[in-house]
Amino acid sequence: MTTQSSVEIGTEWGIVSARQAGRELSKGLGFSSVDQARITTAISELARNIYLYTKNGVIGLEVVNDGHRQGIIITARDQGPGIENLRDVMVDGYSTSGGLGAGLPGVKRLMDEFDIQSNPGEGTLITTTKWLR
Amino acid sequence: MHSSVVDFIYQNKDIYIKKWRSTLDELDLNIYHSSISNEIIEETKAEFIDLVFGTLYTGEGEVAARFRRFADRLIYYHIPLSEFIRSLQLLRRVIMHDLEEQSTKEQYDRYNVDLEDWLDENINKLVDEFSNARENTVNLQNTALKELSAPLIPVFDKICVMPLVGTVDTERAKQIMESLLDGIIQHRAQVVLIDITGVPVVDTMVAHHIIKASQAVQLVGAECILVGIRPEIAQTIVNLGIDLSKIITKSTLQKGVYTALQMTRREIITLDEQRSTEV
Numbered sequence: 578m579t580t581q582s583s584v585e586i587g588t589e590w591g592i593v594s595a596r597q598a599g600r601e602l603s604k605g606l607g608f609s610s611v612d613q614a615r616i617t618t619a620i621s622e623l624a625r626n627i628y629l630y631t632k633n634g635v636i637g638l639e640v641v642n643d644g645h646r647q648g649i650i651i652t653a654r655d656q657g658p659g660i661e662n663l664r665d666v667m668v669d670g671y672s673t674s675g676g677l678g679a680g681l682p683g684v685k686r687l688m689d690e691f692d693i694q695s696n697p698g699e700g701t702l703i704t705t706t707k708w709l710r
Numbered sequence: 711m712h713s714s715v716v717d718f719i720y721q722n723k724d725i726y727i728k729k730w731r732s733t734l735d736e737l738d739l740n741i742y743h744s745s746i747s748n749e750i751i752e753e754t755k756a757e758f759i760d761l762v763f764g765t766l767y768t769g770e771g772e773v774a775a776r777f778r779r780f781a782d783r784l785i786y787y788h789i790p791l792s793e794f795i796r797s798l799q800l801l802r803r804v805i806m807h808d809l810e811e812q813s814t815k816e817q818y819d820r821y822n823v824d825l826e827d828w829l830d831e832n833i834n835k836l837v838d839e840f841s842n843a844r845e846n847t848v849n850l851q852n853t854a855l856k857e858l859s860a861p862l863i864p865v866f867d868k869i870c871v872m873p874l875v876g877t878v879d880t881e882r883a884k885q886i887m888e889s890l891l892d893g894i895i896q897h898r899a900q901v902v903l904i905d906i907t908g909v910p911v912v913d914t915m916v917a918h919h920i921i922k923a924s925q926a927v928q929l930v931g932a933e934c935i936l937v938g939i940r941p942e943i944a945q946t947i948v949n950l951g952i953d954l955s956k957i958i959t960k961s962t963l964q965k966g967v968y969t970a971l972q973m974t975r976r977e978i979i980t981l982d983e984q985r986s987t988e989v
Protein backbone atom coordinates (compact mmCIF):
# COMPACT_ATOMS: atom_id res chain seq x y z
CA MET A 578 0.00 0.00 0.00
CA THR A 579 1.45 3.35 -0.98
CA THR A 580 0.23 6.76 0.06
CA GLN A 581 -0.52 8.65 -3.09
CA SER A 582 -1.14 12.00 -1.57
CA SER A 583 -2.26 13.83 1.51
CA VAL A 584 -3.85 17.23 1.69
CA GLU A 585 -3.99 19.51 4.73
CA ILE A 586 -7.42 20.91 5.41
CA GLY A 587 -6.94 24.28 7.09
CA THR A 588 -9.10 26.51 4.90
CA GLU A 589 -11.85 25.96 2.35
CA TRP A 590 -9.16 25.88 -0.33
CA GLY A 591 -7.90 22.64 1.18
CA ILE A 592 -11.27 21.08 0.45
CA VAL A 593 -10.97 21.99 -3.22
CA SER A 594 -7.43 20.63 -3.56
CA ALA A 595 -8.35 17.37 -1.76
CA ARG A 596 -11.24 16.92 -4.18
CA GLN A 597 -9.01 17.68 -7.11
CA ALA A 598 -6.48 15.07 -5.99
CA GLY A 599 -9.28 12.50 -5.57
CA ARG A 600 -10.73 13.29 -8.97
CA GLU A 601 -7.38 12.83 -10.70
CA LEU A 602 -6.49 9.66 -8.84
CA SER A 603 -9.84 7.97 -9.45
CA LYS A 604 -9.84 8.99 -13.10
CA GLY A 605 -6.32 7.60 -13.53
CA LEU A 606 -7.39 4.28 -11.99
CA GLY A 607 -10.22 3.99 -14.49
CA PHE A 608 -13.26 4.60 -12.27
CA SER A 609 -16.47 5.39 -14.13
CA SER A 610 -17.61 8.99 -14.16
CA VAL A 611 -20.35 8.16 -11.65
CA ASP A 612 -17.82 6.57 -9.28
CA GLN A 613 -15.45 9.50 -9.78
CA ALA A 614 -18.28 11.79 -8.71
CA ARG A 615 -19.02 9.54 -5.70
CA ILE A 616 -15.39 9.51 -4.58
CA THR A 617 -15.00 13.27 -5.07
CA THR A 618 -18.21 13.97 -3.19
CA ALA A 619 -17.18 11.69 -0.31
CA ILE A 620 -13.86 13.56 -0.05
CA SER A 621 -15.75 16.85 -0.10
CA GLU A 622 -17.98 15.77 2.80
CA LEU A 623 -15.10 14.48 4.95
CA ALA A 624 -12.88 17.48 4.20
CA ARG A 625 -15.69 19.89 4.96
CA ASN A 626 -16.35 18.20 8.28
CA ILE A 627 -12.69 18.67 9.18
CA TYR A 628 -12.94 22.33 8.14
CA LEU A 629 -16.18 22.88 10.07
CA TYR A 630 -15.67 20.90 13.26
CA THR A 631 -11.91 20.85 13.87
CA LYS A 632 -9.00 23.26 13.62
CA ASN A 633 -7.21 21.22 11.01
CA GLY A 634 -6.74 17.73 9.70
CA VAL A 635 -5.56 15.74 6.75
CA ILE A 636 -7.23 13.91 3.88
CA GLY A 637 -5.12 10.98 2.67
CA LEU A 638 -5.59 9.10 -0.57
CA GLU A 639 -4.18 5.63 -1.25
CA VAL A 640 -4.39 3.07 -3.98
CA VAL A 641 -5.00 -0.51 -2.77
CA ASN A 642 -4.91 -3.87 -4.39
CA ASP A 643 -6.43 -6.86 -2.61
CA GLY A 644 -5.13 -9.33 -5.16
CA HIS A 645 -8.31 -9.31 -7.22
CA ARG A 646 -9.09 -5.69 -7.75
CA GLN A 647 -7.87 -2.18 -7.27
CA GLY A 648 -9.44 0.42 -5.08
CA ILE A 649 -9.00 3.79 -3.52
CA ILE A 650 -8.87 4.42 0.22
CA ILE A 651 -9.75 7.82 1.62
CA THR A 652 -8.67 8.63 5.15
CA ALA A 653 -9.81 11.68 7.08
CA ARG A 654 -7.75 12.25 10.20
CA ASP A 655 -8.00 15.07 12.68
CA GLN A 656 -7.04 15.90 16.28
CA GLY A 657 -10.29 17.75 16.84
CA PRO A 658 -12.90 17.40 19.59
CA GLY A 659 -13.86 13.88 18.52
CA ILE A 660 -17.39 12.51 18.40
CA GLU A 661 -19.25 11.47 21.57
CA ASN A 662 -21.83 9.18 20.12
CA LEU A 663 -20.89 7.53 16.85
CA ARG A 664 -24.39 6.10 16.43
CA ASP A 665 -25.98 9.57 16.44
CA VAL A 666 -23.80 11.03 13.71
CA MET A 667 -24.53 8.11 11.38
CA VAL A 668 -28.25 8.88 11.47
CA ASP A 669 -29.57 10.86 8.50
CA GLY A 670 -30.48 14.39 9.51
CA TYR A 671 -28.31 14.56 12.63
CA SER A 672 -26.35 17.80 12.62
CA THR A 673 -24.90 20.01 15.33
CA SER A 674 -24.28 22.86 12.87
CA GLY A 675 -27.70 23.32 11.29
CA GLY A 676 -26.51 21.39 8.24
CA LEU A 677 -28.41 18.67 6.39
CA GLY A 678 -26.79 16.00 8.54
CA ALA A 679 -26.45 13.75 5.52
CA GLY A 680 -22.67 13.90 5.21
CA LEU A 681 -21.41 10.89 7.16
CA PRO A 682 -24.31 8.51 6.39
CA GLY A 683 -24.06 9.74 2.79
CA VAL A 684 -20.35 8.94 2.56
CA LYS A 685 -21.11 5.44 3.84
CA ARG A 686 -23.60 4.95 1.00
CA LEU A 687 -21.37 6.53 -1.64
CA MET A 688 -18.46 4.22 -0.81
CA ASP A 689 -18.08 0.40 -0.44
CA GLU A 690 -16.45 0.19 2.99
CA PHE A 691 -16.66 2.68 5.83
CA ASP A 692 -15.06 2.78 9.25
CA ILE A 693 -15.10 5.53 11.85
CA GLN A 694 -13.05 5.72 15.04
CA SER A 695 -13.23 8.61 17.42
CA ASN A 696 -12.20 9.45 20.93
CA PRO A 697 -13.68 12.56 22.51
CA GLY A 698 -10.89 15.05 23.09
CA GLU A 699 -8.46 13.19 20.87
CA GLY A 700 -9.82 13.29 17.36
CA THR A 701 -11.42 11.29 14.63
CA LEU A 702 -10.19 8.86 11.98
CA ILE A 703 -12.47 7.87 9.13
CA THR A 704 -11.35 5.27 6.60
CA THR A 705 -13.46 4.53 3.57
CA THR A 706 -12.82 2.49 0.43
CA LYS A 707 -14.18 2.30 -3.08
CA TRP A 708 -13.39 -0.74 -5.23
CA LEU A 709 -12.97 -0.64 -8.97
CA ARG A 710 -15.46 -2.90 -10.70
CA MET B 711 25.06 56.62 5.12
CA HIS B 712 27.29 53.84 3.77
CA SER B 713 29.19 56.17 1.53
CA SER B 714 32.62 54.56 1.82
CA VAL B 715 31.60 51.25 0.28
CA VAL B 716 29.26 53.00 -2.11
CA ASP B 717 32.24 54.95 -3.41
CA PHE B 718 34.25 51.78 -3.75
CA ILE B 719 31.52 50.03 -5.71
CA TYR B 720 30.77 53.09 -7.75
CA GLN B 721 34.38 53.51 -8.78
CA ASN B 722 34.54 49.90 -9.87
CA LYS B 723 31.02 49.86 -11.20
CA ASP B 724 31.89 48.76 -14.72
CA ILE B 725 33.90 45.79 -13.49
CA TYR B 726 31.15 44.62 -11.18
CA ILE B 727 28.42 45.04 -13.72
CA LYS B 728 30.44 42.86 -16.08
CA LYS B 729 31.22 40.22 -13.45
CA TRP B 730 27.69 40.18 -12.17
CA ARG B 731 26.32 40.00 -15.68
CA SER B 732 28.12 36.70 -16.17
CA THR B 733 26.75 35.24 -12.92
CA LEU B 734 23.27 36.40 -13.94
CA ASP B 735 23.66 34.60 -17.22
CA GLU B 736 24.11 31.34 -15.35
CA LEU B 737 20.81 31.74 -13.53
CA ASP B 738 17.95 29.71 -14.85
CA LEU B 739 15.02 32.08 -15.14
CA ASN B 740 13.10 29.75 -17.34
CA ILE B 741 12.48 27.06 -14.75
CA TYR B 742 8.80 27.73 -14.24
CA HIS B 743 7.68 29.11 -17.56
CA SER B 744 9.69 28.05 -20.54
CA SER B 745 7.40 30.29 -22.54
CA ILE B 746 9.20 33.54 -21.63
CA SER B 747 11.22 34.70 -24.59
CA ASN B 748 14.97 35.22 -24.33
CA GLU B 749 14.52 38.82 -25.25
CA ILE B 750 12.35 39.44 -22.21
CA ILE B 751 14.79 37.61 -19.97
CA GLU B 752 17.68 39.68 -21.26
CA GLU B 753 15.69 42.88 -20.79
CA THR B 754 14.78 41.87 -17.26
CA LYS B 755 18.39 41.15 -16.34
CA ALA B 756 19.53 44.49 -17.75
CA GLU B 757 16.77 46.27 -15.87
CA PHE B 758 17.77 44.53 -12.68
CA ILE B 759 21.41 45.56 -13.01
CA ASP B 760 20.29 49.12 -13.70
CA LEU B 761 17.98 49.00 -10.74
CA VAL B 762 20.52 47.76 -8.22
CA PHE B 763 23.38 49.98 -9.34
CA GLY B 764 20.96 52.83 -9.75
CA THR B 765 20.42 52.83 -5.97
CA LEU B 766 24.00 54.08 -5.66
CA TYR B 767 23.23 57.43 -7.25
CA THR B 768 19.48 57.84 -7.68
CA GLY B 769 17.11 59.59 -5.29
CA GLU B 770 14.82 57.62 -2.94
CA GLY B 771 11.57 58.39 -4.74
CA GLU B 772 12.84 57.37 -8.15
CA VAL B 773 14.36 54.19 -6.68
CA ALA B 774 11.05 53.17 -5.10
CA ALA B 775 9.20 53.66 -8.38
CA ARG B 776 11.80 51.59 -10.22
CA PHE B 777 11.54 48.73 -7.74
CA ARG B 778 7.78 48.78 -8.17
CA ARG B 779 8.04 48.62 -11.94
CA PHE B 780 10.51 45.78 -11.71
CA ALA B 781 8.26 43.78 -9.34
CA ASP B 782 5.29 44.29 -11.67
CA ARG B 783 7.40 43.00 -14.51
CA LEU B 784 8.40 39.83 -12.63
CA ILE B 785 4.79 39.09 -11.78
CA TYR B 786 3.52 39.85 -15.24
CA TYR B 787 5.98 37.44 -16.88
CA HIS B 788 5.90 34.85 -14.04
CA ILE B 789 9.62 35.26 -13.45
CA PRO B 790 10.73 33.87 -10.06
CA LEU B 791 12.03 36.42 -7.55
CA SER B 792 14.27 33.90 -5.78
CA GLU B 793 16.77 33.78 -8.64
CA PHE B 794 17.35 37.51 -8.43
CA ILE B 795 17.89 37.38 -4.71
CA ARG B 796 20.36 34.57 -5.24
CA SER B 797 22.17 36.73 -7.77
CA LEU B 798 22.51 39.53 -5.22
CA GLN B 799 24.16 37.07 -2.88
CA LEU B 800 26.58 36.15 -5.63
CA LEU B 801 27.31 39.83 -6.19
CA ARG B 802 28.06 40.18 -2.49
CA ARG B 803 30.64 37.41 -2.72
CA VAL B 804 32.36 39.01 -5.69
CA ILE B 805 32.64 42.42 -4.05
CA MET B 806 33.73 40.99 -0.70
CA HIS B 807 36.50 39.11 -2.40
CA ASP B 808 37.89 42.31 -3.94
CA LEU B 809 37.47 44.29 -0.75
CA GLU B 810 39.48 41.73 1.13
CA GLU B 811 42.34 42.07 -1.31
CA GLN B 812 42.29 45.83 -1.62
CA SER B 813 41.74 47.10 1.92
CA THR B 814 43.17 46.94 5.40
CA LYS B 815 41.56 44.72 8.00
CA GLU B 816 39.94 47.74 9.68
CA GLN B 817 38.56 49.14 6.44
CA TYR B 818 37.38 45.72 5.43
CA ASP B 819 35.26 45.27 8.56
CA ARG B 820 33.57 48.61 8.05
CA TYR B 821 33.05 47.99 4.34
CA ASN B 822 31.62 44.61 5.14
CA VAL B 823 28.89 46.08 7.35
CA ASP B 824 28.09 48.78 4.79
CA LEU B 825 27.93 46.30 1.99
CA GLU B 826 25.54 44.10 3.97
CA ASP B 827 23.35 47.15 4.63
CA TRP B 828 23.27 48.12 0.99
CA LEU B 829 22.42 44.65 -0.25
CA ASP B 830 19.89 43.95 2.50
CA GLU B 831 18.13 47.18 1.65
CA ASN B 832 17.90 46.09 -1.96
CA ILE B 833 16.61 42.65 -1.03
CA ASN B 834 14.03 44.11 1.36
CA LYS B 835 12.74 46.55 -1.22
CA LEU B 836 12.57 43.81 -3.79
CA VAL B 837 10.64 41.44 -1.52
CA ASP B 838 8.32 44.20 -0.29
CA GLU B 839 7.44 45.44 -3.74
CA PHE B 840 7.08 41.91 -5.02
CA SER B 841 4.60 40.93 -2.32
CA ASN B 842 2.69 44.21 -2.70
CA ALA B 843 2.37 43.62 -6.41
CA ARG B 844 1.32 40.02 -5.82
CA GLU B 845 -1.31 41.10 -3.33
CA ASN B 846 -2.65 43.67 -5.79
CA THR B 847 -2.95 41.01 -8.45
CA VAL B 848 -4.80 38.67 -6.10
CA ASN B 849 -7.18 41.47 -5.09
CA LEU B 850 -7.89 42.32 -8.71
CA GLN B 851 -8.54 38.68 -9.51
CA ASN B 852 -10.81 38.31 -6.50
CA THR B 853 -12.86 41.28 -7.60
CA ALA B 854 -13.07 39.92 -11.14
CA LEU B 855 -14.14 36.52 -9.80
CA LYS B 856 -16.75 38.04 -7.53
CA GLU B 857 -18.30 39.90 -10.42
CA LEU B 858 -18.50 36.64 -12.34
CA SER B 859 -19.54 34.40 -9.49
CA ALA B 860 -23.35 34.65 -9.41
CA PRO B 861 -24.73 36.54 -12.39
CA LEU B 862 -28.48 36.75 -12.82
CA ILE B 863 -29.47 37.20 -16.44
CA PRO B 864 -32.96 38.22 -17.56
CA VAL B 865 -33.86 36.10 -20.62
CA PHE B 866 -37.57 36.84 -21.02
CA ASP B 867 -39.92 39.19 -19.30
CA LYS B 868 -40.30 37.75 -15.73
CA ILE B 869 -37.76 34.98 -16.32
CA CYS B 870 -34.11 35.03 -15.22
CA VAL B 871 -31.27 32.53 -15.45
CA MET B 872 -28.37 32.08 -13.05
CA PRO B 873 -25.65 29.96 -14.63
CA LEU B 874 -23.23 28.68 -12.01
CA VAL B 875 -19.77 27.65 -13.12
CA GLY B 876 -17.12 26.41 -10.70
CA THR B 877 -16.86 25.53 -7.05
CA VAL B 878 -19.50 26.78 -4.62
CA ASP B 879 -17.92 27.72 -1.29
CA THR B 880 -19.39 29.60 1.65
CA GLU B 881 -18.57 33.03 0.22
CA ARG B 882 -20.05 32.19 -3.15
CA ALA B 883 -23.19 30.69 -1.60
CA LYS B 884 -23.73 34.04 0.09
CA GLN B 885 -23.39 35.86 -3.23
CA ILE B 886 -25.78 33.50 -4.95
CA MET B 887 -28.42 34.25 -2.35
CA GLU B 888 -27.90 38.03 -2.54
CA SER B 889 -27.78 38.12 -6.30
CA LEU B 890 -30.96 36.01 -6.55
CA LEU B 891 -33.00 38.12 -4.16
CA ASP B 892 -31.75 41.49 -5.48
CA GLY B 893 -32.21 40.38 -9.08
CA ILE B 894 -35.74 39.07 -8.61
CA ILE B 895 -36.84 42.42 -7.25
CA GLN B 896 -34.90 44.44 -9.82
CA HIS B 897 -36.12 42.46 -12.84
CA ARG B 898 -39.57 41.67 -11.39
CA ALA B 899 -38.83 38.03 -12.07
CA GLN B 900 -41.41 35.35 -11.39
CA VAL B 901 -39.23 32.39 -12.27
CA VAL B 902 -35.47 31.96 -11.85
CA LEU B 903 -33.58 29.07 -13.36
CA ILE B 904 -30.44 28.00 -11.53
CA ASP B 905 -28.17 26.10 -13.91
CA ILE B 906 -25.62 23.87 -12.15
CA THR B 907 -24.14 22.23 -15.27
CA GLY B 908 -20.80 23.88 -14.46
CA VAL B 909 -20.67 23.01 -10.76
CA PRO B 910 -18.14 20.19 -10.40
CA VAL B 911 -19.26 18.79 -7.03
CA VAL B 912 -22.70 18.89 -5.46
CA ASP B 913 -22.20 17.78 -1.88
CA THR B 914 -24.59 18.24 1.05
CA MET B 915 -23.44 21.81 1.62
CA VAL B 916 -24.09 22.88 -1.97
CA ALA B 917 -27.45 21.07 -1.92
CA HIS B 918 -28.32 22.77 1.34
CA HIS B 919 -27.56 26.18 -0.13
CA ILE B 920 -29.69 25.42 -3.19
CA ILE B 921 -32.58 24.35 -0.98
CA LYS B 922 -32.26 27.49 1.15
CA ALA B 923 -32.00 29.69 -1.94
CA SER B 924 -35.15 28.20 -3.44
CA GLN B 925 -37.03 28.70 -0.18
CA ALA B 926 -35.93 32.33 -0.07
CA VAL B 927 -37.02 32.81 -3.68
CA GLN B 928 -40.48 31.50 -2.76
CA LEU B 929 -40.63 33.89 0.16
CA VAL B 930 -40.30 36.85 -2.20
CA GLY B 931 -43.09 35.45 -4.35
CA ALA B 932 -41.15 33.82 -7.16
CA GLU B 933 -40.34 30.22 -8.14
CA CYS B 934 -37.04 28.48 -8.63
CA ILE B 935 -36.23 25.81 -11.21
CA LEU B 936 -33.04 23.79 -10.85
CA VAL B 937 -31.55 22.71 -14.18
CA GLY B 938 -28.39 21.07 -15.47
CA ILE B 939 -28.15 18.17 -13.02
CA ARG B 940 -25.71 15.88 -14.80
CA PRO B 941 -26.46 12.12 -14.58
CA GLU B 942 -23.54 11.38 -12.25
CA ILE B 943 -24.55 14.26 -10.00
CA ALA B 944 -28.12 12.93 -9.89
CA GLN B 945 -26.70 9.59 -8.66
CA THR B 946 -24.58 11.13 -5.91
CA ILE B 947 -27.50 13.26 -4.74
CA VAL B 948 -29.59 10.09 -4.41
CA ASN B 949 -26.75 8.32 -2.55
CA LEU B 950 -26.42 11.23 -0.17
CA GLY B 951 -30.14 10.92 0.54
CA ILE B 952 -30.85 14.55 -0.27
CA ASP B 953 -34.50 15.36 -0.83
CA LEU B 954 -34.96 17.80 -3.69
CA SER B 955 -38.64 16.95 -4.17
CA LYS B 956 -39.71 20.43 -3.05
CA ILE B 957 -37.72 22.02 -5.87
CA ILE B 958 -38.78 21.89 -9.52
CA THR B 959 -35.95 20.24 -11.43
CA LYS B 960 -35.44 19.89 -15.18
CA SER B 961 -32.59 18.12 -16.90
CA THR B 962 -31.64 20.93 -19.26
CA LEU B 963 -31.81 24.69 -19.34
CA GLN B 964 -33.91 24.48 -22.51
CA LYS B 965 -36.60 22.35 -20.84
CA GLY B 966 -36.44 24.64 -17.85
CA VAL B 967 -37.15 27.68 -20.02
CA TYR B 968 -40.22 25.96 -21.53
CA THR B 969 -41.49 25.17 -18.04
CA ALA B 970 -40.85 28.75 -16.95
CA LEU B 971 -42.84 30.04 -19.91
CA GLN B 972 -45.72 27.72 -19.03
CA MET B 973 -45.62 28.91 -15.44
CA THR B 974 -45.90 32.50 -16.63
CA ARG B 975 -48.70 31.48 -19.01
CA ARG B 976 -46.82 31.91 -22.27
CA GLU B 977 -45.54 29.67 -25.02
CA ILE B 978 -43.25 29.75 -27.99
CA ILE B 979 -44.99 29.20 -31.31
CA THR B 980 -43.64 28.67 -34.80
CA LEU B 981 -45.09 31.03 -37.35
CA ASP B 982 -46.34 29.23 -40.45
CA GLU B 983 -44.50 29.95 -43.70
CA GLN B 984 -47.29 32.06 -45.17
CA ARG B 985 -47.16 34.51 -42.33
CA SER B 986 -43.43 34.60 -41.90
CA THR B 987 -42.83 35.40 -45.56
CA GLU B 988 -45.35 38.25 -45.30
CA VAL B 989 -43.13 39.84 -42.69
Ligand SMILES: Nc1ncnc2c1ncn2[C@@H]1O[C@H](COP(=O)(O)OP(=O)(O)O)[C@@H](O)[C@H]1O
Pocket residue numbers: 622626627630631655657658659660666671672673674675676677678679680681682701914
Ligand atom coordinates in the same frame (compact mmCIF):
# COMPACT_ATOMS: atom_id res chain seq x y z
N1 LIG C 1 -14.34 15.34 12.10
C1 LIG C 1 -15.32 15.58 13.00
N2 LIG C 1 -15.02 15.95 14.26
C2 LIG C 1 -15.99 16.19 15.17
N3 LIG C 1 -17.30 16.12 14.90
C3 LIG C 1 -17.69 15.75 13.67
C4 LIG C 1 -16.73 15.48 12.65
N4 LIG C 1 -17.40 15.13 11.52
C5 LIG C 1 -18.71 15.18 11.83
N5 LIG C 1 -18.90 15.57 13.11
C6 LIG C 1 -20.20 15.69 13.80
O1 LIG C 1 -21.12 14.85 13.11
C7 LIG C 1 -22.27 15.60 12.74
C8 LIG C 1 -22.85 15.03 11.47
O2 LIG C 1 -21.95 15.24 10.39
P1 LIG C 1 -22.50 15.19 8.91
O3 LIG C 1 -23.19 13.88 8.73
O4 LIG C 1 -21.36 15.48 7.98
O5 LIG C 1 -23.60 16.33 8.85
P2 LIG C 1 -23.42 17.94 8.91
O6 LIG C 1 -22.01 18.23 8.60
O7 LIG C 1 -24.38 18.44 7.89
O8 LIG C 1 -23.79 18.36 10.29
C9 LIG C 1 -21.82 17.02 12.64
O9 LIG C 1 -22.86 17.92 12.82
C10 LIG C 1 -20.76 17.10 13.74
O10 LIG C 1 -21.38 17.34 14.99
Ligand SMILES: [Mg+2]
Pocket residue numbers: 622625626676680681914
Ligand atom coordinates in the same frame (compact mmCIF):
# COMPACT_ATOMS: atom_id res chain seq x y z
MG1 LIG D 1 -20.89 17.38 7.05
